[in-house]
Amino acid sequence: xxxxxxxxxxxxxxxLVRQAPxxxxxxxxxxxxxxxxxxxxxxxxxxxxxxxxxxxxxxxxSTVLRMLNLEEAADAGTYHxxxxxxxxxxxxxxxRFHQRQLRxxxxxxxxxxxxxxxxxxxxxxxxxxxxxxxxxxxxFATLRRAASDALASSEFPADRIDDPPAVLSGGMQxxxxxxxxxxxxxxxxxxxxxxTGLDVSIQALVLDTLLxxxxxxxxxxxxxxxxxxxxRTLADRVLVMRHGAVVECGLTDQILDDPQHPYTQQxxxxxx
Amino acid sequence: xxxxxxxxxxxxxxxxxxxxxxPAFQGVSFTLEAGSLLLxxxxxxxxxxxxxxxxxxxxxxxxxRAIYATADGTIDLASAADVDIALLRRTEIGHVTQFxxxxxxxxxxxxxxxxxxxxxxxxxxxxxxxxxxxxxxxxKAAIWQAYPSTFSGGEQQKINLARAxxxxxxxxxxxxxxAALDPDARAALRSRISTLKAAGVAMIGVFHHPEDIAGLIxxxxxxx
Ligand SMILES: Nc1ncnc2c1ncn2[C@@H]1O[C@H](COP(=O)(O)OP(=O)(O)OP(=O)(O)O)[C@@H](O)[C@H]1O
Ligand SMILES: Nc1ncnc2c1ncn2[C@@H]1O[C@H](COP(=O)(O)OP(=O)(O)OP(=O)(O)O)[C@@H](O)[C@H]1O
Ligand SMILES: [Mg+2]
Ligand SMILES: [Mg+2]
Numbered sequence: 001x002x003x004x005x006x007x008x009x010x011x012x013x014x015x016l017v018r019q020a021p022x023x024x025x026x027x028x029x030x031x032x033x034x035x036x037x038x039x040x041x042x043x044x045x046x047x048x049x050x051x052x053x054x055x056x057x058x059x060x061x062s063t064v065l066r067m068l069n070l071e072e073a074a075d076a077g078t079y080h081x082x083x084x085x086x087x088x089x090x091x092x093x094x095x096r097f098h099q100r101q102l103r104x105x106x107x108x109x110x111x112x113x114x115x116x117x118x119x120x121x122x123x124x125x126x127x128x129x130x131x132x133x134x135x136x137x138x139x140f141a142t143l144r145r146a147a148s149d150a151l152a153s154s155e156f157p158a159d160r161i162d163d164p165p166a167v168l169s170g171g172m173q174x175x176x177x178x179x180x181x182x183x184x185x186x187x188x189x190x191x192x193x194x195x196t197g198l199d200v201s202i203q204a205l206v207l208d209t210l211l212x213x214x215x216x217x218x219x220x221x222x223x224x225x226x227x228x229x230x231x232r233t234l235a236d237r238v239l240v241m242r243h244g245a246v247v248e249c250g251l252t253d254q255i256l257d258d259p260q261h262p263y264t265q266q267x268x269x270x271x272x
Numbered sequence: 273x274x275x276x277x278x279x280x281x282x283x284x285x286x287x288x289x290x291x292x293x294x295p296a297f298q299g300v301s302f303t304l305e306a307g308s309l310l311l312x313x314x315x316x317x318x319x320x321x322x323x324x325x326x327x328x329x330x331x332x333x334x335x336x337r338a339i340y341a342t343a344d345g346t347i348d349l350a351s352a353a354d355v356d357i358a359l360l361r362r363t364e365i366g367h368v369t370q371f372x373x374x375x376x377x378x379x380x381x382x383x384x385x386x387x388x389x390x391x392x393x394x395x396x397x398x399x400x401x402x403x404x405x406x407x408x409x410x411x412k413a414a415i416w417q418a419y420p421s422t423f424s425g426g427e428q429q430k431i432n433l434a435r436a437x438x439x440x441x442x443x444x445x446x447x448x449x450x451a452a453l454d455p456d457a458r459a460a461l462r463s464r465i466s467t468l469k470a471a472g473v474a475m476i477g478v479f480h481h482p483e484d485i486a487g488l489i490x491x492x493x494x495x496x
Binding site for chain 1: 285286287288289325329330331332342344345347348351352353354355356357358359360373375376377378389390
């Protein structure tokens with residue numbers, strides 16, 4: 001019997017979409033000692049789109065996000081964001097001061113574990129305001145208003161603004177993280193398993209908030225989730241990662257309904 | 273120039289775990305003009321749905337071309353960049369699938385209104401157009417504000433149809449849109465299709481009962 005070959009149809013470069021990508025990542029690689037966590041990842045994100053990353057545990061998804069958030073150094077690769085003042089720069093080559101400035105102004109992140117993104121004992125409003133303070137805002141009234149605007153956008157109940165995340169439910173903690181992430185209207189939003197670990201009904205609410213935000217603010221978003229239902233609902237396109245590398249990328253419905261790579265076929269059928 | 277020119281398009285599914293290739297359709301060629309309706313015929317499993325999905329790029333065709341005249345120049349749907357296809361789906365090409373994917377806590381009315389919101393319309397406008405569609409398809413108003421996951425098959429299909437057809441499109445792919453509909457809804461859909469055709473929208477459809485759209489069909493294509 002002839003062995004079917006992995007499908008390798010090549011697509012043309014964009015023609016109708018004439019904007020330049022907001023984000024361009026080339027040859028991203030990272031190892032931890034002898035463990036290769038990420039190898040040769042390329043990625044473009046066009047303005048306003050939501051792209052998903054799926055793949056088995058340990059495939060390097062969170063590591064990619066941490067490097068895009070400039071919180072961890074890459075071993076190799078170039079990273080460009082088309083934002084004012086940084087357009088021509090390889091962001092990995094910036095000094096720490098400018099990396100921090102860029103991260104605060106232009107990148108928002110939501111982690112699966114709220115304690116990674118929040119100070120659990122500070123008030124929820126304070127957690128969001130902290131972002132604004134880091135960006136140089138000092139006026140109390142402005143801080144308070146900006147924080148409550150961002151919290152309202154992530155549909156956080158106004159009467160809980162003085163409660164610390166430690167006493168909130170998981171779904172509310174994610175809303176605080178989200179508010180903090182979008183408070184400064186970043187160009188790029190990174191979501192690492194934002195609904196994992198929440199009850200199904202709470203998950204649906206958070207998902208709704210994310211959809212509405214996407215519609216209203218058109219923030220370019222990269223979302224990691226092992227939940228293919230979440231990916232189907234939110235992502236326009238998907239990358240499939242395995243052993244630190246991208247094995248396939250495509251439109252979300254194409255990846256889920258007509259996967260080409262043997263690994264993607266296994267991943268999709270295992271989850272259906 | 274035609275709106276769409278399909279040349280020698282083919283699709284096979286390679287199932288790696290089984291070491292098998294499942295053929296869907298081979299060597300499909302046809303042309304479609306603006307404002308015309310092409311009916312696709314063929315027995316079960318002939319590849320009719322797969323053909324529509326290849327044009328929408330839910331499936332990746334593995335041979336041939338589908339040259340489509342966008343409002344902004346021609347493009348081959350079979351090999352265009354994913355972001356270009358995503359753009360066309362937001363602006364020009366619609367796909368009416370057989371089944372609705374309800375989302376928890378999104379009402380029937382808002383599911384239908386969503387494509388207009390994405391296209392930048394106000395919530396009030398979008399809901400008004402959604403109500404118009406649901407009303408004309410005969411979905412009872414009492415359930416517009418309810419969550420569709422528990423609705424009947426026919427009710428879900430009405431929502432699905434309205435959602436897929438509410439935003440203005442130049443090309444609509446219809447996969448058995450009347451299958452679960454009652455006679456009144458079929459008649460309403462027929463009149464909507466006729467209006468869209470008159471407005472220049474091209475359609476490719478699979479209809480279990482082509483008599484539902486008798487008089488509106490311009491061309492037929494048989495998938496072997
Ligand atoms: N500090 C570290 N030292 C050694 N190995 C590490 C370290 N941090 C991460 N790794 C390894 O890098 C690889 C990629 O991890 P990463 O967290 O990016 O995976 P992931 O795709 O996000 O997985 P999951 O779905 O489980 O969250 C894993 O094999 C992990 O064990
Ligand atoms: N995602 C898929 N993966 C694998 N095989 C598929 C997939 N979709 C369709 N097929 C196969 O492709 C062939 C054509 O199916 P398709 O659904 O296109 O037929 P159809 O003409 O629409 O049939 P029907 O009249 O029953 O709706 C069938 O053998 C089907 O099993
Ligand atoms: Mg992870
Ligand atoms: Mg079919």
